[in-house]
Amino acid sequence: MSRIPPLEGLRTSGFRLQVKSLWPEAYSPKPASPSRPRQGGHDVPAHNPHSPxxxxxxxxxxxxxxxxxxxxxxxxxxxxxxxxxxxxxxxxxxxxxxxxxxxxxxxxxxxxxxxxxxxxxxxxxxxxxxxxxxxxxxxxxALAGHPSQTLKVAGVTGTNGKTTTTWLIRSILRAAGHPTGVLGTIEYSDGSRHERAGLTTPDSQVLSNWLASMVASGTTHAAMELSSHALDQGRACGTQIDVAIVTNVTQDHFDYHQNFETYLTAKTRIAEHLKPDGVLVLNADDAGSSAIAQRVDLGGRIVTFGIDHEADVTATIVKESTAGTQFVLGCGEGAEPVLIPMIGRHNVANAAAAAAAAYHFGVPLKTIALGIELLPAVPGRLERVNAGQPFDVFVDFAHTEDALRRCVSNLRQLCSKRVIVVFGAGGDRDRSKRPKMAQAVLGADLIVVTSDNPRTEDPQRILEDILAGFALSFPPLHVEPNRKAAIAWTLAEAHPGDCVLIAGKGHETEQIIGTQRFPFDDREVVRTAWRDVGRPAFRRTGVAPTA
Structure with missing residues (x-):
């Protein structure tokens, strides 16, 4: 198995990634319909029966x-x-x-x-x-009638885990008999009507209209993601929440926030949205989340959750496998066993965060455990893809250093044989995190570097930024700019018992190249590619950089 030389060596030997096209003719997709709105929710009726x-x-x-x-x-x-x-x-x-x-x-x-x-x-x-x-x-x-004052709202921010936590909250509240809406990265829902999301946190008018739609449809609770951009911009001003959760705070979006201090400050602003009797829920195992306790003045209205540290809500892992996770959820004097099909310690932490929110809403611990178990999976969050292959394939949205490291570490502990990672980095985004993402996947046995959403940035520069993180490590590495070809190559390379992680895009069903959006779903690519894996073009040829 060949190994890639340091990046400097690549340059002096004349190696240069030539990206003429991310789409070889055999894989050339058609652009998605340009008429579909980029931000969901614009057609949600504005519920405004109020006076001007x-x-x-x-x-x-x-x-x-x-x-x-x-x-x-x-x-x-x-x-x-x-x-x-x-x-x-x-x-x-x-x-x-x-x-x-x-x-x-x-x-x-x-x-x-x-x-x-x-x-x-x-x-x-x-x-x-x-x-x-x-x-x-x-x-x-105000035009929407201040809907958050009527609803019971849980707001979730954090570098990673927002989507899974909101989906867990919804599952728990539904198990308790509370109609619940959700607003986040994957979808906007008022409890009965669903629409694909455009932004993690919708713009102010869309946000207010969806919350008003929840009230109008009889929904009583809401779980919503609050991104650092939305908090910094004041996109959700006027929206009041009963529970504010900070899952974790590591590096992301430094292209916007510039540094960790301003990023953490933006995350801290979620506390400004709390109702007078609302609580702030922090991760006792995460330094960034825990640091927020010293930045706010909430008296005793702070609740903690954790796996490794003492906390108000605890999760003790009993057994882990690629089939799921068993843990004991503790809150106050009570404890309940929980078995979930989701894998990874970070998902156990997300469950504990959701439990803290539900407990504040008065849901009994036994019902909380049931609600967690009733959620089979969250799209694109270590989502298992079964196409009949004799090894595990997981698709995950991980696109930060911390998320990649957690995914690789979890699979490393659970996989009996090799861990293979396919990942790239988004274009027109924080360049400083790219080499760090490379360092985060060094625990894998085989690394496949490819494109994510290059957007208007030169894909070659993105790949070179990533490769800089491998300069002193010499990992087993394969470089394939075309994402579809990279996934197909990986499936052909995998052996029975291996674990394949395809990271970066998760639930997304498009790839952005330039200013165009092309249909692309990692999960569907896996299913299609596995059917073709027996073709000569996909025979194993060894591991080497692709020029």
């Missing part, structure tokens, strides 16, 4: 131009969605400022503007605030 909202009352420190108050019945941040009589909120973006679209909004019928500065050439009433995004979030919440 007074901006003077809602935003008492705002300044007004052209009138001493503005009454709002409908608002939007998208100029193309303006209807006569609307208010247009000019929110600054990463590439364009909403002010650039204010004139278009007025021409479309906007009768008022929400701005950070006066636009004197537009003769409509203007409400001026320091932070338009946060003010707009408050307005959306």
């Amino acid at each position: 909202v007074s901006l003077k009352a809602l935003l008492p420190h705002a300044q007004f131009v052209g009138d001493d108050d503005v009454l709002v019945a409908h608002a939007t941040e998208r100029s193309e969605m303006v209807s006569p009589g609307s208010l247009f909120a000019a929110i600054p973006g990463t590439q364009r400022n909403g002010e650039d679209f204010a004139r278009d909004a007025v021409l479309r019928g906007a009768e008022a503007l929400l701005l950070s500065r006066e636009l004197p050439d537009l003769s409509v009433p203007q409400c001026l605030v320091p932070d338009v995004r946060r003010a707009f979030a408050l307005l959306c919440d």
